[in-house]
Amino acid sequence: MTMKEMYDVLVIGAGVVGCSIARELSKYKLKILVVEKGEDVASEGASKANSAILHAGYDPVPGTLKAMLNVRGNEMYDELCKDLDVPIKRTGSLVVAFSEEEVKELYELFDRGIKNGVKGLSLITKDMVKEIEPHINDTVVAALYAKTAGIICPYGYTIAVAENAAQNGAEFVFNSEVIDIKKNGDFFIVKTHKEEFYSKYVVNAAGLYSDVINNMVGAKPFSVHPRKGEYLILDKDQGYLARTVIFQVPTKMGKGILVSPTVDGNLLIGPTSEDIQDKEFKATTREGLNKAITVAKRSVDKFDVRKTITQFTGLRATPDTEDKDFIIGESDVKGFINAAGIESPGFTAAPAIAEMIRDILKDAGLQLIEKVDFNPKRKPVIRFTELSDEERNKLIKENPAYGRIICRCETVTEGEIIDAIRRPVGAKSLDGVKRRVRAGMGRCQGSFCGPRVVEILARELNISPLEVTKHGRNSNILTAETKKFLLEKASEVLKKEVYENA
Amino acid sequence: MLNYDIVIIGGGPAGLGAAVEAYEKGVKNIVIIERDKYLGGILEQCIHNGFGLQEFKEELTGPEYAQRFIDKVEEYGINVMLETMVLEITPDRIVKAVNSKEGVFTIKAGAIILAMGCRERPRGAIMIPGTRPAGILTAGTAQRYVNMEGYLPGKEIVILGSGDVGLIMARRLTLEGAKVKAVVELMPYSSGLTRNIVQCLEDFNIPLLLSHTVIEIHGKDRVEGVTIAKVDENREPIMETAQYISCDTLILSVGLIPENELSQKAGIELDPITGGPIVNEMLETSVPGIFACGNVLQVHDLVDNVTAEARLAANSAIRFIREGEFGKSNIAVKAGNGIRYVVPQKINVDNIEKRIKFRMRPVNVYNNAMLAVKSGDKYLLRQKRQRLTPGEMIDVNLSKDILKNANLEEGIVFLVEEG
Numbered sequence: 001m002t003m004k005e006m007y008d009v010l011v012i013g014a015g016v017v018g019c020s021i022a023r024e025l026s027k028y029k030l031k032i033l034v035v036e037k038g039e040d041v042a043s044e045g046a047s048k049a050n051s052a053i054l055h056a057g058y059d060p061v062p063g064t065l066k067a068m069l070n071v072r073g074n075e076m077y078d079e080l081c082k083d084l085d086v087p088i089k090r091t092g093s094l095v096v097a098f099s100e101e102e103v104k105e106l107y108e109l110f111d112r113g114i115k116n117g118v119k120g121l122s123l124i125t126k127d128m129v130k131e132i133e134p135h136i137n138d139t140v141v142a143a144l145y146a147k148t149a150g151i152i153c154p155y156g157y158t159i160a161v162a163e164n165a166a167q168n169g170a171e172f173v174f175n176s177e178v179i180d181i182k183k184n185g186d187f188f189i190v191k192t193h194k195e196e197f198y199s200k201y202v203v204n205a206a207g208l209y210s211d212v213i214n215n216m217v218g219a220k221p222f223s224v225h226p227r228k229g230e231y232l233i234l235d236k237d238q239g240y241l242a243r244t245v246i247f248q249v250p251t252k253m254g255k256g257i258l259v260s261p262t263v264d265g266n267l268l269i270g271p272t273s274e275d276i277q278d279k280e281f282k283a284t285t286r287e288g289l290n291k292a293i294t295v296a297k298r299s300v301d302k303f304d305v306r307k308t309i310t311q312f313t314g315l316r317a318t319p320d321t322e323d324k325d326f327i328i329g330e331s332d333v334k335g336f337i338n339a340a341g342i343e344s345p346g347f348t349a350a351p352a353i354a355e356m357i358r359d360i361l362k363d364a365g366l367q368l369i370e371k372v373d374f375n376p377k378r379k380p381v382i383r384f385t386e387l388s389d390e391e392r393n394k395l396i397k398e399n400p401a402y403g404r405i406i407c408r409c410e411t412v413t414e415g416e417i418i419d420a421i422r423r424p425v426g427a428k429s430l431d432g433v434k435r436r437v438r439a440g441m442g443r444c445q446g447s448f449c450g451p452r453v454v455e456i457l458a459r460e461l462n463i464s465p466l467e468v469t470k471h472g473r474n475s476n477i478l479t480a481e482t483k484k485f486l487l488e489k490a491s492e493v494l495k496k497e498v499y500e501n502a
Numbered sequence: 503m504l505n506y507d508i509v510i511i512g513g514g515p516a517g518l519g520a521a522v523e524a525y526e527k528g529v530k531n532i533v534i535i536e537r538d539k540y541l542g543g544i545l546e547q548c549i550h551n552g553f554g555l556q557e558f559k560e561e562l563t564g565p566e567y568a569q570r571f572i573d574k575v576e577e578y579g580i581n582v583m584l585e586t587m588v589l590e591i592t593p594d595r596i597v598k599a600v601n602s603k604e605g606v607f608t609i610k611a612g613a614i615i616l617a618m619g620c621r622e623r624p625r626g627a628i629m630i631p632g633t634r635p636a637g638i639l640t641a642g643t644a645q646r647y648v649n650m651e652g653y654l655p656g657k658e659i660v661i662l663g664s665g666d667v668g669l670i671m672a673r674r675l676t677l678e679g680a681k682v683k684a685v686v687e688l689m690p691y692s693s694g695l696t697r698n699i700v701q702c703l704e705d706f707n708i709p710l711l712l713s714h715t716v717i718e719i720h721g722k723d724r725v726e727g728v729t730i731a732k733v734d735e736n737r738e739p740i741m742e743t744a745q746y747i748s749c750d751t752l753i754l755s756v757g758l759i760p761e762n763e764l765s766q767k768a769g770i771e772l773d774p775i776t777g778g779p780i781v782n783e784m785l786e787t788s789v790p791g792i793f794a795c796g797n798v799l800q801v802h803d804l805v806d807n808v809t810a811e812a813r814l815a816a817n818s819a820i821r822f823i824r825e826g827e828f829g830k831s832n833i834a835v836k837a838g839n840g841i842r843y844v845v846p847q848k849i850n851v852d853n854i855e856k857r858i859k860f861r862m863r864p865v866n867v868y869n870n871a872m873l874a875v876k877s878g879d880k881y882l883l884r885q886k887r888q889r890l891t892p893g894e895m896i897d898v899n900l901s902k903d904i905l906k907n908a909n910l911e912e913g914i915v916f917l918v919e920e921g
Contacts, residue, residue: 305629389598403604404585405587408537409763447622451647470636479653479657482678485654
């Protein structure tokens with residue numbers, strides 16, 4: 001019998017928090033494994049579906065982990081995005097007030113921001129708001145402007161972090177739901193439906209399921225519930241309507257429904273905020289979408305709802321603790337560390353959470369020896385649309401696949417799709433390709449390129465087109481070969497007739 | 503930079519028709535740029551018959567119809583660039599394109615004919631709430647999978663929308679062994695051709711549920727079912743009528759949108775109703791020397807009409823390269839009561855030889871109504887029409903003599919008069 005491999009740190013969850021932790025730890029001589037229940041990075045939880053925003057940090061209650069990690073995380077993103085080749089725009093954000101009553105709340109937010117150490121905050125008058133946002137409704141009275149807020153593609157960033165972690169030696173397993181964790185002396189046995197892993201430390205970054213994982217290991221129990229948010233994405237021709245992230249005055253259910261450009265130039269509207277029970281609830285509802293539209297129209301009423309290209313629901317992992325703060329720290333089970341209940345501003349905080357987890361692991365006895373060959377830079381991504389014609393021609397000469405446009409709405413080439421599949425932690429499904437290169441993300445939503453991408457995935461992964469999925473598991477795109485299906489049906493009928501006649 | 507007299511963008515029926523016409527009229531330095539691997543466009547996946555009744559006086563399949571033109575293109579040796587994507591066109595008629603052989607290259611065009619066709623409206627545009635599983639696709643994509651790739655996208659199917667492609671696919675999928683449980687149409691009438699409703703639904707006992715819509719999609723990984731409901735006169739669902747239909751696939755046939763992103767980049771003005779460029783009697787867009795025909799201009803029911811339109815565009819392009827800019831349009835063409843849009847949207851009577859064809863769609867179904875053309879208070883034309891329906895395009899021919907009576911200030915208005 002061979003000795004089972006022993007990991008130093010096993011991270012549960014390949015969302016932005018889990019991947020950021022894996023990358024942070026990949027700077028050291030450690031054996032790291034990320035275990036994910038979905039088929040891909042950022043494929044199931046909040047890292048896939050959120051407001052795509054870097055929050056400035058005026059919203060969290062001063063002194064909380066949320067406040068501290070938000071502000072620190074925000075500061076880290078410029079360098080990270082440069083290293084990881086991820087588009088980011090420091091658009092700034094506005095919290096807009098429509099009455100004198102709401103203006104009072106702006107003062108409170110401003111004070112809170114100052115206490116939290118947020119830089120670049122200012123209270124601005126209507127005229128200044130209109131200058132920044134010419135399409136905002138005329139009913140605006142004043143706003144809180146936060147210069148450091150920004151927009152970013154959340155799954156794009158998470159994929160980049162994961163790729164870089166993998167480049168630096170972190171391992172990933174997908175389609176692996178953790179079903180049991182046992183402490184065995186000085187290490188853990190982590191069991192999935194398929195296999196068992198041994199690890200000295202376990203970090204729980206399981207998002208909405210972080211309570212289940214925590215309670216599985218027998219640590220002091222807590223619970224996390226889903227808070228649903230529904231969104232709409234509008235065509236790029238509506239993107240001009242917002243230049244910054246436009247919030248309304250927050251309520252206790254969250255930062256409210258915003259209108260924001262996306263880093264790709266679309267217009268994002270949402271989220272609603274509703275506490276629910278079902279952690280697998282991924283549907284949009286008529287009421288939710290209508291609410292998002294109605295409330296967003298209070299900020300900007302010029303958008304054309306008929307230009308909606310898609311809608312989605314995201315679930316925030318809201319902790320049921322008294323202070324509602326992030327649950328970060330070593331649990332009462334030694335070596336089991338939580339990065340749990342990470343709801344907004346979790347995405348912004350993620351890199352700071354990763355640093356904090358690193359320090360906690362160190363305090364818990366993990367030896368951190370820096371690797372001399374750690375490479376902070378992700379292998380660059382070729383984006384055809386961003387190249388000059390000279391660069392394009394050079395590239396096409398080297399690899400003609402970059403001269404074949406597969407997704408016409410977003411101008412994505414076959415070369416980019418092949419690269420997305422072959423990269424570390426590569427795409428394995430239609431949605432995986434879409435999240436990496438935007439093929440199918442445009443106004444036709446994959447009507448034209450879908451069949452071509454299925455063909456490329458089948459070829460690259462050496463599988464039948466029938467095995468290609470939308471997002472793993474049983475989400476197959478195609479169900480049968482045409483004539484074979486008829487023959488199968490016919491033979492069933494024949495069998496039945498023979499049987500009945502016998 | 504390459505140089506062509508006419509650059510035709512798109513190698514579907516419109517592009518092919520324009521190319522053949524231009525060549526036959528003596529302009530031979532032309533090129534068709536096509537993004538797919540073959541010519542023919544969407545016709546290549548339309549393997550049903552019903553094409554060519556007007557053009558060839560016989561019933562052809564889509565590929566057969568296309569082949570008649572492709573054969574001529576080959577016979578004449580017309581330049582064709584396949585798997586080539588146009589990235590940009592400019593108002594001074596420079597076309598920038600890319601393919602895997604030449605890389606990125608530019609062409610200076612004497613005239614440009616836009617023939618990019620249309621795309622299907624996706625789910626997002628119609629805002630159906632619910633989950634986002636596999637098994638939701640547009641009718642055209644389903645058609646491609648079945649007819650070109652040889653795969654079935656599902657076995658138990660509900661179709662939302664009764665556009666022609668959806669109706670055709672209801673029959674096609676049934677013939678391939680799938681069960682089409684219902685075609686659900688929001689409007690109180692179908693947007694498809696009557697012949698397709700009879701031949702594709704009624705002949706196969708597929709129920710057509712008018713004034714119904716899909717209000718929710720169910721299923722986590724693959725579609726497991728849809729909830730449908732009746733809608734009231736404001737097209738809002740009546741929740742008490744909701745019913746669940748189990749299925750593994752939802753096919754959308756909810757409208758076609760002309761593909762004009764390239765046109766917009768060139769600064770070409772679009773008609774918000776048709777989604778296509780605003781054109782004059784020569785099918786010239788708001789940018790001189792750039793013409794449009796086929797589904798990029800307006801969504802047609804019949805390919806024969808596309809071919810006719812393409813011919814006009816080709817002749818106009820030829821006139822442009824030989825004679826230069828046309829005079830300004832002097833008559834505005836408007837859609838009045840009961841008419842959704844009219845193409846062309848403006849005309850110059852001096853450019854019309856004998857007569858001109860206007861194409862339009864009504865906003866509703868009208869029986870035994872009068873179709874009228876007015877200029878101010880004056881009637882230029884009044885015709886009785888047995889049936890007008892949004893699913894069938896209306897043609898109206900007006901002679902130059904009639905148009906001469908139009909008041910330039912008032913323009914001309916097409917309208918429906920009931921009762």
